[in-house]
Amino acid sequence: MAEVIVVRNREAAGALVAEAIERLVAGKRDAVLGLATGDTPLPVYRALAERVALGLDLSAVRGFALDEYVGIPVAHPESYHSVIDREVIGPLRLNPAAVHVPDGRALGIETAGERFEHAIVAAGGVDLQILGVGTDGHIGFNEPGSSFASLTRVKTLTKQTREDNARFFASVDEVPIHSITQGLGTILRAKRLVLLAFGAAKAHAIAAAVEGPLTASVPASAIQLHPRASVVVDEEAASMLLELDYYLDAFSNKPTWDPVII
């Protein structure tokens, strides 16, 4: 079962996960982070940036982004290359050469997934994968129906995802139709998963991911297959969990030898 941690707000979630990443890096300077985009992980990146400003050294940390749009230039401000540069590499002072984003350019797209998988394996795998969740239950861009065994590949975005992401573009018509995303199988190979979600719009996806049946119709339910998955949510995102009292009880009685997330 995934560990469910209910926090007061986004800032508290950011602080909690940043603290775990700091502990991870203290034990492994060149730890490999799996990097999500979207609004959800921003509090984590902000909290880490504050720690970096105070002296935390992340310069040896390596990273793999979850996904990228296909069909927009790398330099487009909303390409995940640009977002990862702006929100992660810069503020966290990571080495740009050590952070990989799937290659969504048309040239060589058939082999881009395989190349990305090789790079993850060559790095020794992802130590901690940060995840958000789409309102339709997707993780990365693994839309409903994605195989639990899938690896990095091109996926067609659903109408719902394109509408959700239209806020980053001038209109929904400008949201790319395709993406290249780590597969559910890729994500499940990470040593630890941390899925974050905030707000009532995510409550259904969180309940389905944590307590619903294991089904490709809810890609985030794949986290139930992972032995070390934590779900960090605010009260609104937690509001449809049937066993909420149990999770709160389990967390407040967490044994001291069992550290949070890491």
Ligand SMILES: N[C@@H]1[C@@H](O)[C@H](O)[C@@H](COP(=O)(O)O)O[C@@H]1O
């Ligand atoms: N590809 C990304 C996902 O990685 C992200 O988790 C999800 C939720 O986005 P947000 O965090 O902005 O709600 O949407 C996007 O489609």
